[in-house]
Amino acid sequence: MAGEVRQIDLWFNPNPEPRLSAEPLGLLARTLHSPAIFEPYRNPVTADEIRDCVLKLLVIFAELRREARRQQTSLAESNQPRLWILTPTASAPLLEGFGATLEVENWGEGIYPLSAQWRSAIIVIHQLPWTRDTLWLRVLGRGQVQEQAFDELEQLPPGNPFRGNALMLLNRLKANLEMNPNLNQEDRDLIMRLSPLFDQQLEEAKLSGLERGLERGREQERREAIASLLEARFGPLDDELNAILDRMIRRPSSELMPLLLQLSRQDIIDRFQG
Template sequence: MLRTVVVVLGELPRERSTLLIRLMGGGRVLREAIEELRQLPDDAPERAIAVGPLLRFRAAIAGPGPATPEEEEFVMTTQELVEQFIEQGRKQGMAQGIAQGLAQGTIALYEARFGSMPPALRSAVEAMRDLSTLQKWILLAGTGKREEVDEALSAGAAGRSS
């Protein structure tokens, strides 16, 4: 036996559990859902699911040619979401650059003080992305004894693999 269910998006409760389905709506329902999505934390799973398709759709309708009033409204409604996405990417890029610089500095400082860094330790340092850990390691590489530095870097590598 087949069953049919009709969902009226405008009548769904405005709560997080219905957000993704309300993003399939139009007009007021879509505007409100986009605003709710925009206000979620950057690491919200709904963002990971919805932002990519919304931005691809936005890019498709924002292209050359005449846009319908609904398409123009969608482009305007998603502008702030686009700006947040760009800013988040910029911050992630900066953090990656800082991490890479700290890692290279740790390796250079280690090698200036103790000679060639063992490959396993070098791999551990290059793979680390946690800024506070890298800051500790670079300070330790500049002030600690070789055994202390080797132990800390080895523990960091072991912690990443567990």
């Protein structure tokens, strides 16, 4: 019987020649020094979910060993990924059951490595100290912990190398949530909290030259400006948005800019299709 298809949430391989230092990411940067698998959970992780994550890791180990044998090379320990399971909370019995223990001297509060040979750790986000060092992990929390992280993110200077990307990803999360017809109250509250971050990013995008690009009048500059603003709102452009760019660049900027800033993705498509 064929095995169940298992998908990894995020697999990270460090760039051997990075253009930016990861150090501003604080504690998160320490997880990026070697290949890593990230499995984040919105709700508290269960024992079955932890076992599923570990199973994915074991499958990857087996595949890497097979590939090494095919190439007649050895598999270095440093090339084997480490598993990071992110959960808002976790009970003491759950952590104890997997042999996950604090290593405060190495990682501080909230990080629970399993036994060394498992190359795995559980990050309990709501136990992390509220410091700049943990900001990029606390953004993935819930409730008050996440709201505090959003407050800190808003206060970062515009020149922070990771701030813009974080805002774009959060805006993408907002857009995805808004497309869900079955939102619960927590999701609706999250959308409301993300809205000021969205407005902030759009304002920064305009000030950084997107609006000037629309005003210059050259077709390629207008196209790039419109595409950048759409990406800031909705993420990478798909076929539907790319198909309407030619129609959009013909509109006066005074008419187009309010539509780009205010309409939903589907409203924009409906407005410029046909």
